Amino acid sequence: MKRTYWLTVLLFTGIMCDIGCKQKSNLAINNVEVLHQNQDQLTQVIIYDVFTPPVAGRIYAYTSLASYEAIRFITPGNPSLVEKMNGFEKMPQPDENKKYNFTLAASKAFFTVAHKVIFSLDSLKKYETNLFDGYKEQIANDSVYERSIDFGTRVGELILKRAMADNYVNSRGKPKYLGSSDPGKWRPTQPDYLDGIEWCWSSMKPLLLDSASQFFPGPPPAYSTDTNSVYFKALKEVYSISNNLTDEQKSIAKFWDDNPFVIEHSGHMMFGNKKITPGGHWMGIASIAARQTKADELKTAKTYALTAVALFEGFIACWDVKYKWSYVRPVTLINEYIEKGWSPLLQTPPFPEYTSGHSTITASAATLLTKLYGDNFSYNDTSDLRYIGMQRKFNSFFQASDECSVSRLYGGIHYRFSVDTGAVYGRKVGNFIIEKLLKQALRR
DSSP: OOOHHHHHTSSOTTOOOOTTOOSOOOOOOOHHHHHHHHHHHHHHHHHHHTOOHHHHHHHHHHHHHHHHHHHGGGSTTOOOSGGGSTTOOOOOOOOTTSOOOHHHHHHHHHHHHHHHHOSOOHHHHHHHHHHHHHHHHHOSOHHHHHHHHHHHHHHHHHHHHHHTTSSTGGGTTOOOBOOOOSTTBOOOOTTTOOOBSOTTGGGSOOSSSSSTTTTOOOOOOOOOOOTTSHHHHHHHHHHHHHHTOOHHHHHHHHHTOOOSEEEEEETTEEEEEEOOOHHHHHHHHHHHHHHHTTOOHHHHHHHHHHHHHHHHHHHHHHHHHHHHHOBOOHHHHHHHHTOTTOOOSSOOOSSOOSSOHHHHHHHHHHHHHHHHHOSOOOEEEOTTHHHHSOOEEESSHHHHHHHHHHHHHHTTSSOHHHHHHHHHHHHHHHHHHHHHSOGGGGOO
């Protein structure tokens, strides 16, 4: 992992101290930057621990909600998000007659949750020590510091109470999902033939959806080896496009790959490449939007929280569809019926094909970000720059999500009908989230 980024930017972007001073340093902590750096540190750990995309989405959701629920008191009248969701208790309230540092409280809430949902804590704890020491040095009144830490801890613990009851624990340790050899059904794909991941994810308790299958789409085209069938034409389209990709299409596919663990093969050697998850990419876009508009602490925390909720709900809804249909991947049947030994540009992810996960969760996230920042929001997406050295320019969040969606067709891992269905599906999820949450929560 790259640590130089947070070591240099870290927390104190406005340090005002005479060189060589021997007294207590006067640290001017940039509170907005703290929120961004908290998220960045979490993303680095998610990459290091190689969490699956749905699990990463869960981590982002609970940590970001904890941060928002603590910081919303920075100005009066900001409603709770989680109290409008499924299964959360009423959140703690600060004493209105006492002083708090709510960004410190938000950070404590964020890391209280993070400690229970990730594995590699060492680097995160070093970052936290620097963060909290900096706040303690800046806050003159020890009681304000301790009160803020206590409030953040209580918020985080209540968020965790819901997290511990969302059925995640019960989804661990299940038998391997190896699909079926029945015609048209998913089975492990080349070259590594990994078993299907997170096949119980639809059993997760949604934050806002009535159920995982609330917006369940129609079935995919019926499997058929008839060359004139809808299915086989879609299969041939994947093959044809993959064999005639332009340089631009290759760039689009690689930019949006976001496979958290690509297994590389070199002769008899195998090694893994860790990268950002699909959800991490969109949390990065959320960061770009907040930074570009110079959003304050409240708007920044709200941006992260709502984007993460969109991802979490999108994954639950999409994985419900995936494992109910258990639809075959293109690579399997192209090898059987069109060209033996054919491989797509991208490594096929280890789970069923229909419907596209990228298409669903990116459309859901884009819907929320568009609500927050508008339809024509131009930005340069540098979310993946540190990981793959690529960036792309977009004129709207939906332009980005649409490009992400079709990138899966270019990559040779999805049929066109799956990416199109996923994009529609994701917008429905995103719009439902907007409808369920109070309009006041989307203001500012």
